[in-house]
Amino acid sequence: MNPLKKYLLVIPSIDIKDGKTVRVVQGIPELNCKEYGNDPVEMAMIWRAENAKMLHV
Structure with a gap:
């Protein structure tokens, strides 16, 4: 493996509202x-x- 090779770590996010998985708009759960x-x-x-x-939860 090339020691100069760069990697990108993608961290998926799970947003929870009222016990359900939701998509939060601009980080504001009220929207x-x-x-x-x-x-x-x-x-x-x-x-x-x-x-x-x-x-990320």
Whole structure:
């Protein structure tokens, strides 16, 4: 492996509102949160299956 090779670590984010996974607009939960699922743990397991090394919750 080339020691000068650069890597980018992408850290997926899971936003939770009222126990559901949501998409927060501009980091403000009061603005139009769209629901993406009922189970944040399931979403975390999906990201882990995609080889995420970390999650931001």
